[in-house]
Amino acid sequence: MDSTMILDLMRSGIRLTTPILLAALGAALCNRAGILNFALEGKMLLGAFLGILSAYWLHSSPLGAFVAMLSGALLGSLFAFLYIRYKVDLIVLAIALNMFVLEMTVFFLRSFFGNVGTWSDPSINQLPDLEIPLIHSIPVVGQLLSGHNMIVYLSWLATICLYVLLFHTRFGRHLRAVGENPAAAEAVGINVARIQLIVLMLSGALAALGGAFLSIGHLTLFTRNMSNNRGFIGFSAALFGLNNPVGVFFASLLFGTADALAVRLQNVTDIPPSLIQFLPNVLTIVALVLIALRMRGKELVARMRFRSRIRKQLAEEQAQRGEEFA
Amino acid sequence: MPHAVEMTGISKYFPSSNVQANRGVNFRVQKAEIHALVGENGAGKTTLMNILYGLYEPDEGKILLDGQEVILRHPQDAIRCGVDMVHQHFKLVPSFSVAENILLGAEPGQAGFLRPAMENEVVRRLADSFGLPVDPQARVRDLPVGMQQRVEILKALQRDAQILLLDEPTAVLTPQETRELFDVIRNLAQRGRTIVFITHKLPEVMEIADQVTVMRRGEVVANNLVSETSIPELARQMVGREVLFRVVKKPAAPGSIVAAVKNLVVAGAGCYPAVKGVSFHVRAGEILGIAGVNGNGQEELVEAVTGMRPTEMGAVYLESHDITHLPVGERRAKGLAHIPEDRMSTGLNLKTTLDENIISTRYRLPEFSRRGFLLWANIRQFAEKIIKDLSVAAAHPGEGIDTLSGGNLQKIVIGRELSGDPRFIVADQPTRGLDVGSIEFVHKTLIEARDRGAAILLVSVELDEIRSLSDRILVMYRGRIAGELSANDATEESLGILMAGGKLAQVEKEA
Amino acid sequence: MAKHSSGKQLTNAVLIPVLAIISGLLVASLFLLVSGSSPLRAYQELFKAGFSCSRLTNCNLFQTLQLATPLILTGLSAVMAFRSGMFSLGQEGQFLIGATIAAWLGYAIHLPPVLHPIVIMAAAMLGAGLYGWFPGVLKTRLGINEVITTIVLNNIANLFMTYAVNFPMRADQGTTAHSPLIDDAAVLPAFVQGSKMGIGLVIAFVAAGLVYIYLWRTIPGYEQRMAGQVPLFARFSGIRNEGAALRGVALSGAIAGLAGAIEILGVHHRLLQGFSTGLGWDGVMVAILGQVHPVGVAIVAVFFAGMRLGAQIGLQAALQVPRELGGGLIALMILFVAVQNLYRGWIEGGREWFQKRVRRGDPVQK
Numbered sequence A: 001m002d003s004t005m006i007l008d009l010m011r012s013g014i015r016l017t018t019p020i021l022l023a024a025l026g027a028a029l030c031n032r033a034g035i036l037n038f039a040l041e042g043k044m045l046l047g048a049f050l051g052i053l054s055a056y057w058l059h060s061s062p063l064g065a066f067v068a069m070l071s072g073a074l075l076g077s078l079f080a081f082l083y084i085r086y087k088v089d090l091i092v093l094a095i096a097l098n099m100f101v102l103e104m105t106v107f108f109l110r111s112f113f114g115n116v117g118t119w120s121d122p123s124i125n126q127l128p129d130l131e132i133p134l135i136h137s138i139p140v141v142g143q144l145l146s147g148h149n150m151i152v153y154l155s156w157l158a159t160i161c162l163y164v165l166l167f168h169t170r171f172g173r174h175l176r177a178v179g180e181n182p183a184a185a186e187a188v189g190i191n192v193a194r195i196q197l198i199v200l201m202l203s204g205a206l207a208a209l210g211g212a213f214l215s216i217g218h219l220t221l222f223t224r225n226m227s228n229n230r231g232f233i234g235f236s237a238a239l240f241g242l243n244n245p246v247g248v249f250f251a252s253l254l255f256g257t258a259d260a261l262a263v264r265l266q267n268v269t270d271i272p273p274s275l276i277q278f279l280p281n282v283l284t285i286v287a288l289v290l291i292a293l294r295m296r297g298k299e300l301v302a303r304m305r306f307r308s309r310i311r312k313q314l315a316e317e318q319a320q321r322g323e324e325f326a
Numbered sequence B: 001m002p003h004a005v006e007m008t009g010i011s012k013y014f015p016s017s018n019v020q021a022n023r024g025v026n027f028r029v030q031k032a033e034i035h036a037l038v039g040e041n042g043a044g045k046t047t048l049m050n051i052l053y054g055l056y057e058p059d060e061g062k063i064l065l066d067g068q069e070v071i072l073r074h075p076q077d078a079i080r081c082g083v084d085m086v087h088q089h090f091k092l093v094p095s096f097s098v099a100e101n102i103l104l105g106a107e108p109g110q111a112g113f114l115r116p117a118m119e120n121e122v123v124r125r126l127a128d129s130f131g132l133p134v135d136p137q138a139r140v141r142d143l144p145v146g147m148q149q150r151v152e153i154l155k156a157l158q159r160d161a162q163i164l165l166l167d168e169p170t171a172v173l174t175p176q177e178t179r180e181l182f183d184v185i186r187n188l189a190q191r192g193r194t195i196v197f198i199t200h201k202l203p204e205v206m207e208i209a210d211q212v213t214v215m216r217r218g219e220v221v222a223n224n225l226v227s228e229t230s231i232p233e234l235a236r237q238m239v240g241r242e243v244l245f246r247v248v249k250k251p252a253a254p255g256s257i258v259a260a261v262k263n264l265v266v267a268g269a270g271c272y273p274a275v276k277g278v279s280f281h282v283r284a285g286e287i288l289g290i291a292g293v294n295g296n297g298q299e300e301l302v303e304a305v306t307g308m309r310p311t312e313m314g315a316v317y318l319e320s321h322d323i324t325h326l327p328v329g330e331r332r333a334k335g336l337a338h339i340p341e342d343r344m345s346t347g348l349n350l351k352t353t354l355d356e357n358i359i360s361t362r363y364r365l366p367e368f369s370r371r372g373f374l375l376w377a378n379i380r381q382f383a384e385k386i387i388k389d390l391s392v393a394a395a396h397p398g399e400g401i402d403t404l405s406g407g408n409l410q411k412i413v414i415g416r417e418l419s420g421d422p423r424f425i426v427a428d429q430p431t432r433g434l435d436v437g438s439i440e441f442v443h444k445t446l447i448e449a450r451d452r453g454a455a456i457l458l459v460s461v462e463l464d465e466i467r468s469l470s471d472r473i474l475v476m477y478r479g480r481i482a483g484e485l486s487a488n489d490a491t492e493e494s495l496g497i498l499m500a501g502g503k504l505a506q507v508e509k510e511a
Numbered sequence C: 001m002a003k004h005s006s007g008k009q010l011t012n013a014v015l016i017p018v019l020a021i022i023s024g025l026l027v028a029s030l031f032l033l034v035s036g037s038s039p040l041r042a043y044q045e046l047f048k049a050g051f052s053c054s055r056l057t058n059c060n061l062f063q064t065l066q067l068a069t070p071l072i073l074t075g076l077s078a079v080m081a082f083r084s085g086m087f088s089l090g091q092e093g094q095f096l097i098g099a100t101i102a103a104w105l106g107y108a109i110h111l112p113p114v115l116h117p118i119v120i121m122a123a124a125m126l127g128a129g130l131y132g133w134f135p136g137v138l139k140t141r142l143g144i145n146e147v148i149t150t151i152v153l154n155n156i157a158n159l160f161m162t163y164a165v166n167f168p169m170r171a172d173q174g175t176t177a178h179s180p181l182i183d184d185a186a187v188l189p190a191f192v193q194g195s196k197m198g199i200g201l202v203i204a205f206v207a208a209g210l211v212y213i214y215l216w217r218t219i220p221g222y223e224q225r226m227a228g229q230v231p232l233f234a235r236f237s238g239i240r241n242e243g244a245a246l247r248g249v250a251l252s253g254a255i256a257g258l259a260g261a262i263e264i265l266g267v268h269h270r271l272l273q274g275f276s277t278g279l280g281w282d283g284v285m286v287a288i289l290g291q292v293h294p295v296g297v298a299i300v301a302v303f304f305a306g307m308r309l310g311a312q313i314g315l316q317a318a319l320q321v322p323r324e325l326g327g328g329l330i331a332l333m334i335l336f337v338a339v340q341n342l343y344r345g346w347i348e349g350g351r352e353w354f355q356k357r358v359r360r361g362d363p364v365q366k
Helices: A003-032 A040-058 A061-086 A090-113 A139-145 A150-168 A170-180 A182-187 A192-216 A230-240 A245-268 A273-325 B045-052 B075-080 B098-102 B116-129 B145-158 B175-190 B202-208 B231-239 B298-306 B328-333 B343-347 B354-358 B376-389 B406-418 B436-451 B463-469 B492-499 C005-034 C039-051 C060-083 C091-108 C115-142 C146-166 C199-217 C219-229 C231-236 C241-268 C279-289 C294-319 C324-338 C340-360
Strands: B005-014 B019-029 B034-038 B060-065 B068-070 B083-086 B163-167 B194-199 B211-216 B219-225 B257-267 B273-283 B286-291 B313-318 B336-339 B424-428 B455-460 B472-477 B480-486 C053-055
Touching (some): A003 A040, A003 A230, A040 A061, A040 A090, A090 C005, A150 A245, A182 A192, A230 A245, A245 A273, B005 B045, B019 B045, B019 B060, B019 B219, B034 B175, B045 B163, B075 B083, B175 B194, B219 B231, B257 B455, B273 B286, B273 B298, B273 B313, B273 B455, B286 B463, B298 B424, B298 B455, B343 C231, B354 B406, B376 B406, B436 B455, B436 B463, B455 B463, B463 B492, B480 B492, C005 C039, C005 C279, C039 C294, C060 C091, C060 C219, C060 C241, C060 C279, C091 C146, C231 C241, C324 C340
Parallel strands (some): B034 B194
Antiparallel strands (some): B211 B219, B257 B273
């Protein structure tokens, strides 16, 4: 492989990372707030669908992306309402939603546009690619980083913003408190329900934006199950990145690059693509195991320290009482 | 000068548990006073404090703070009025720093952005101004319990708490940490803060409090100046003269030792030892009662003996078998039965039928299963027999049990646990929440089991129950056996003193 | 009159799915109206197409039953896991593992008829069972959430199957990758010429019966259910919760693997790229609507299969209504089961009102 192929690979990797990253950021946010959100897959697919449809009807792709984000946020708020008010099981709800979106997007497509498997229309414009002013003149780096779709840059911006939000704002701290110890948050007057609502809306919007990228960010088309599990892969990336936006960024990059690599290697060598895509998934499990082991290790150490401390304490108290009776 | 806190005529009834927690309570605290609120379990002290903290609204009565009447609907109201509470279970975020926890919900900063440097500075100044040094940047989860408590106190002080409510503050502290806490409390009182702390530990009351209010069964029974009272007097006031049940029973004829515990050390929640080296034995045909206010290690002791909690040090023996590290199933196989404290979530499965509940400890017996298959006909028969013999009302074997009354549920538990004539029965608060008839039934059943030769370990916070059932009584205080008394020698007074941490002047212990 | 709470449980168990089904049908009719069709007409066609049977050689019901076979089994797999207290969603991956093993052993070894499929199914169950056991260990020993691990493992199984069918097991270089045909000896025969409904269906129903007997009439099943419902109570009674949970999740994997094996041996006779259209997830939904009970699963599986088939033949072919409405209907019904807390209050109120009337013996006047 020569340098243009490597460059091409990395650019493709960045592109493939973007929807995963957006879903992963949403998942990380939810995890930090103590909510397991498995509906990001459905929200992403819905965003892809509504994104391209609104781009078509409103004759504007950016508007389409905006409508997509809106739908994600609305869906998220519906989830929040059902969860907070009625204690609905979010996992079962997610399974139902994912399935519903999968089937009904195709249903509507076929109802209104005829019997098609993939739908597109020449009038739909792809979302604009952007050249970054100074960077794009730099020889290698410029070609790597500049000229991507606007949503790619939005996703990088989202990463930075979420990092700042989580660790440098009051809201972020309250969010993390709610996720770690809701009782402590309630005790100081933090509105737990409000935070859960905002988190679900935000993560829904991010996932939907990722979906819009799929349908109108590069090629402009929609197919059945376009998201193809990326919502779940995003969830894995969030765990792998320890729910920290920066870690999540690199974890998503890993997954996205693996995808890009898999496709390209297939043309060049005999290595099957699925073997490469294996890696990020297996690594996720390994990461989960390592995190759990570390926790168990700490507990063991705490236990041993506790035992030695008791022995000392008991001996002390024994001596004390011995003196009293003497 | 008006009192810092004045509560008059406070009554509170909880329909869900059918308990009159507070009845016409009058409670007054002067400014800058250290006031202790003492009583046994169920005396109503925690409820009273929760009302003051805004967690509950009283059915009757009013609250005056500094002479002004206030209505407290929510802890936020209380905090705004200068009342704050440090709970037994801390409400801290483990991964946050000390400063982040203290300032949670009240973070300084513009436009929603955090200023960590400023936060650390604010906390440092706060801590120094009260003489309570802390490291603002330390992670709370790495701190010892005493230091975590200090963070909670600083949290309250940061919100300008003038009145601090401390709920059993020394429950989880080492003796050294307790001493430090007392210094802190004196310090705060000197600076004009009012401290109310709930406790059942009379030595601590004598050491640190100015005034002490004693509650019993929802009412205030006494209010003393600490300088004018003593541990025995307080103990007498705490325990009172309630003698509701006297079970007629033959004198015990104890046989050989069935169960024994040696130097048992059991860990409580967090990293403190709840049981600190306890030893005793129980003989066949004997009921050994363990008295004590809740929270002195009895629960952890019971859990360690029955296998629901690991033992850190020491040993548990059942008929010369060392069962210290055996799983529950094997202990039961060797003759252990356990009537648990919480029948609804531990002793029974309320989501299923009576049949499935009644054989949960006996399904491997040949009469109930063969080659891995359950013999439901036999199980049904057994269930019907239990229902008949114990008069369990409104119960049908194939039906769910979630609608049965507490007394009937306990009958099912007892029917199951006592069938098969266990050698060693651990009965943990067996009559909690039961009506009079059911209580009588449980007591009768336990005596009958004793007369049949079982060894019974009875743990209860109800003194009359302990006194009427037990042949020997041990009192647990702070994880240790504070004293042993025979049934005849165990007066309410002597038990009360031991339970509250005092020492008996005349030692009358059986060999 | 004593309140029979198990009677109440039974009415709830039937009422909730029925309400969910009706609600689903109602909401879906909105979609039908929007896309320009009459809901009544559409549902008529749907159910006729899914469940009708005019001649033995032209019987949609047969095809429905055949489609129901893997659904019954994956549904049972979910029941086994959920009842043991493990929210394992790994049916999809375990299904694929079982199918891959079956497709491979179908041509890689050669055994006489009857023996060949039995050995294959046993191997598939073993392999998929291990694949179900693994996330169970991660949960019981390390506390790792099994929902997450099973979903990731689904991905891994999918990738593995894709790899296998494209490379080591690839039969030829045609457009859709597939594995060699399995031996004739390994094929599970059909009952009627022209349909694929056969022994697999019998196995599925037998499995439903076995799962019921196992969970409600044997010791290990009893332990699993108690540990799943109230773990504290189970531990208190002497049950080893860890072992019970692991058994549940391993058996769950085995049953899902059996589903995969039967799909290969009875229907496709070889592994095809993309042959599983989310059958594992369908099983989860069957279990949810079927109130996590083998009887419910059997009924709902046939119902779902009929709806899918009816949507394909009745709606799409006859009325040009896209067949995806079938899947959409199913999703809606699960949605309404998920939000049952919303109308539980109404059910309770309705029950009280009804009981009051019955007790009074006359209509409520004031």
